[in-house]
Amino acid sequence: MEKLKFTFQVKPTTDGKSNYIAITAIVTEDEKYFLIPEEFQAISQHTYIQTSKTFVTVKNTLKKRHQTRSVWIKTTEDILKTYVDEDGNMIFQNQFLEETTKEQLTVVSKTCSEDPIAKILEKLIENQEKKEKQSIKKLADKFVIEKFDGKSSNANQWMEVFEKECERFNVLKDEERIEIFRLFLEKSCTDWYSSMIIKLTLHSEWLQWKSSFIQTYANKGWxxxxxxxxxxxxxxxxxxxxxxxxxxxxxxxxxxxxxxxxxxxxxxxxxxxxxxxxxxxxxxxxxxxxxxxxxxxxxxxxxxxxxxxxxxx
The missing domain is CATH 1.10.1200 (Non-ribosomal Peptide Synthetase Peptidyl Carrier Protein; Chain A)
Structure with missing residues (x-):
């Protein structure tokens, strides 16, 4: 087999508070469909797929809960050993995979995405996220720091104060810091922030933002x-x-x-x-x-x- 088609899906965790990417099915070149058992679906268990170049694109594509993508991945020796035995049977974690049909696979995927409990949990998470965004704005009002416009303040010292305020109010996650950071920028600095969002996205490391900010606005003259x-x-x-x-x-x-x-x-x-x-x-x-x-x-x-x-x- 030169390639296999893997179906990726964004699924909610057990508590419904976050998401993870799962591999739910595998399709062979001769159009045979195989289901991955639920306990083995998490992408973290599929090491060789997770480290492939194709998965990087899949990860950037899947943004919302229940989204799916089916993509072909060229098989390496490690991938073949992981999913196909010596006799050509589809396996994973020393278990033979259940064969199904295209129609049955479609029904399973649709059922998962329309699960009423999943929908309720998803709605609860959305409401929670809205509350968190509102609380971030309220939290920002408590920060004792002036807005940065790129002209009047020392970038290094301003960033030091900003990080101390984040620590004071327990804003420790990278995504939270990046989000609240926007509320303290003005004038041309807001354009810089927009460019950074396009380049790095909100789901990136705070250290990357900090380094770029200091390099951009550090005072190099007298x-x-x-x-x-x-x-x-x-x-x-x-x-x-x-x-x-x-x-x-x-x-x-x-x-x-x-x-x-x-x-x-x-x-x-x-x-x-x-x-x-x-x-x-x-x-x-x-x-x-x-x-x-x-x-x-x-x-x-x-x-x-x-x-x-x-x-x-």
Whole structure:
């Protein structure tokens, strides 16, 4: 025999919560039909078929429960030894396979797909999946992380925060992380996500997504660093300036020590503000923020003086 036709079907597990691919029947070149016993149908028991190139395509084709595909597979020596004995009888796991007809095989397949219990279980699973999708959106609202737009954040540090939030809310499965990941991307990053879905699909490894994300959005130039360092107070709230400056610096280098952080934030403030702050008393950024809050009135006062000195027309 040069080839055998195998019938693959997506079947529900015993508890109905997930699916598995099964081989339900084998057809020979002379159109003889043989049934695989239910206890031997799981693809995991068919090693040589599972590792064939044809099965990769079958696996990508079968997406929904009860779907079937019958495909020819070229027989190797290992496949022949597994399914055909020395006398040409169809066997599997040391058992002779039951021969049937094409019509009977069709009836069996149709009965399995129309099993009322299976239909009820399938409906329950669909409802559960809908609830899980809704809960993922609710869960995303609890994540303490800004959306990533590819411009304002350090990709490595952003990804580190995202993974910690996933762990905090027990989002550990690859598929769940990939799904919730989409909710934290915006602007051109959503196009990148769509491309990745086409290339890898939702049922892929999270590490592949993480690696591609970092390679795509990692900061390879000095622009972000230079902007963070040169960012200075110009107008408005002193506290808002300081908080934004701290954020910019931490996005560039998370490991920056607090003393250096304080010095760089202070360097961007006007002299008439820093002259009123005792450097020795500022040990943490929160101390600096507290002092700046007390000095907000000086900025407002200076602004009013400028308005009064403008001559009227």
């Amino acid at each position: 622009t972000t660093s230079k902007y963070a360092l040169s960012f200075k107070y110009q107008y408005g709230s002193l506290l808002e300036y300081a908080v934004k400056k701290e954020k910019l610096l931490l996005e560039v280098r998370k490991t920056i020590d607090e003393g250096t952080l304080i010095d760089i934030i202070a360097a961007g403030l006007p002299d008439f503000i820093t002259d009123r702050i005792n450097k020795e008393e500022i040990l943490h950024t929160k101390d600096l923020f507290s002092e700046l809050g007390k000095l907000e009135h000086l900025v407002a006062k200076k602004k009013n003086i400028k308005k009064k000195t403008i001559p009227s027309k």
